Each structure stands twice: as C-alpha cells, then as structure tokens.
Amino acid sequence: SKFVVGLTGGIGSGKTTVANLFAAEGVALVDADIVAREVVAPGSKGLEAIVTHFGAEILTPEGELDRAKLRQRIFSHPEEREWLNQRLHPMIRQEMLAQVEKATSAYVIMVVPLLFENGLDSLVNRTLVVDISPELQVNRTVKRDNVDASQVNNIISSQCSRSEKLARADDIIDNQGEISTLKREVLALHQRYLQLSGTDNA
Numbered sequence: 635s636k637f638v639v640g641l642t643g644g645i646g647s648g649k650t651t652v653a654n655l656f657a658a659e660g661v662a663l664v665d666a667d668i669v670a671r672e673v674v675a676p677g678s679k680g681l682e683a684i685v686t687h688f689g690a691e692i693l694t695p696e697g698e699l700d701r702a703k704l705r706q707r708i709f710s711h712p713e714e715r716e717w718l719n720q721r722l723h724p725m726i727r728q729e730m731l732a733q734v735e736k737a738t739s740a741y742v743i744m745v746v747p748l749l750f751e752n753g754l755d756s757l758v759n760r761t762l763v764v765d766i767s768p769e770l771q772v773n774r775t776v777k778r779d780n781v782d783a784s785q786v787n788n789i790i791s792s793q794c795s796r797s798e799k800l801a802r803a804d805d806i807i808d809n810q811g812e813i814s815t816l817k818r819e820v821l822a823l824h825q826r827y828l829q830l831s832g833t834d835n836a
C-alpha cells in the first residue's frame with residue numbers, strides 16, 4: 635500500500651500553504667477537514683445516522699447538517715459528543731484510507747489539523763509538523779480571519795502544545811520565514827519522500 639505523510643500543525647501555522655506547495659509537485663492530498671464534511675453530506679450514511687439520533691431539526695431548510703445547531707447540542711452533553719465521535723471517526727478514517735488508495739501519485743500527503751490529538755498518526759508512515767511561534771500563529775490568523783487574538787489563543791491552548799508536536803514529529807518544516815524559504819524546504823522534503831516511498835529510480 636501507499637506511503638503516507640501526515641501533515642499537521644497548529645491553527646494558522648501554514649498547513650494549507652504547505653499542502654498546496656506539495657500539490658504543485660504533483661503529490662495527491664487527502665484533507666481530513668474535507669473528508670469530515672463529506673461523511674455528513676446530504677445522502678450520506680453519516681448524515682442519516684445523525685438525523686435518526688437528533689431528529690430532522692438538526693438539518694437546515696436546505697437539508698444540510700446545521701453544524702452550529704449540532705455544536706450547540708453536543709456542547710452541554712458530553713455523552714452526545716461521544717456518540718457522535720464514535721460514529722463519525724471510523725467513517726472519516728475509512729474514507730481517508732479509501733482516498734489514499736485511489737491516489738496515483740508516488741506518495742500521499744494527509745492533511746490533518748488534529749493528527750496527534752485524534753490519534754490519526756497511527757494511519758501514516760511519517761509525520762510532518764509545520765512549526766511557527768504562537769505569536770506568529772496569532773498574527774497570521776487574526777490577519778487571515780479577522781478574529782480576536784483572544785479567540786486564537788483559546789484555540790491554541792485547546793490544541794496539543796508546540797513542544798509536544800515537535801517531539802512527536804518525524805520531520806519539521808519551519809514556516810517563520812518567507813514563502814520562498816518555505817518552498818525550498820518543501821522541495822527538499824519532496825525529494826526525501828520520493829526516496830522513502832521507493833519510487834525514486836534515479
């Protein structure tokens with residue numbers, strides 16, 4: 635089966651930016667956020683299970699999952715959150731692995747914001763952490779999303795710490811500099827991953 639690199643990093647660290655640089659080299663991406671939406675899309679088994687459990691009032695008038703309402707429902711009910719995770723997490727894992735197997739590139743980048751937090755590092759051959767300081771995380775996220783620094787700080791504290799991510803990383807990409815520097819780092823890692831995936835016949 636395929637060589638898979640799990641790409642992670644805290645909020646605003648640059649995962650999407652890095653993933654797009656790998657994609658530009660022809661590497662297939664599997665994105666956990668996208669898959670998490672796919673498994674509850676209209677017509678999916680995931681959405682059917684949610685409607686059976688929570689009732690049709692969990693849907694928007696358009697028949698889509700009302701995420702705000704669902705968040706509200708599980709916020710004060712840990713057992714409901716648990717129920718949801720126990721159903722959705724296996725579906726998400728299965729769909730991510732299915733997308734990996736369908737990919738035709740030499741190796742695959744799996745983009746997973748909460749790779750370590752959700753134990754998804756067990757699905758990958760190698761982990762790559764995009765690293766920046768918490769100060770830069772706040773600056774870049776505030777600029778991108780037009781949110782309060784305090785909101786970003788709350789999310790940072792809810793995620794696995796910078797030091798733990800770095801300790802668990804097989805590879806680290808420093809994204810505190812210019813995009814041009816980042817690009818060079820990605821190209822070097824790409825060569826390394828081609829070798830590791832055993833398809834570099836040079």
Ligand code: ATP
Binds near residue numbers: 643644648774775811
């Ligand atoms: P999230 O998990 O919050 O979705 P992310 O890890 O995917 O974030 P990006 O969206 O790639 O992070 O980057 C965060 C912001 O920082 C974006 O606006 C991006 O354009 C910008 N950015 C990324 N890398 C750099 C860099 N080296 N220099 C300046 N800005 C950067």
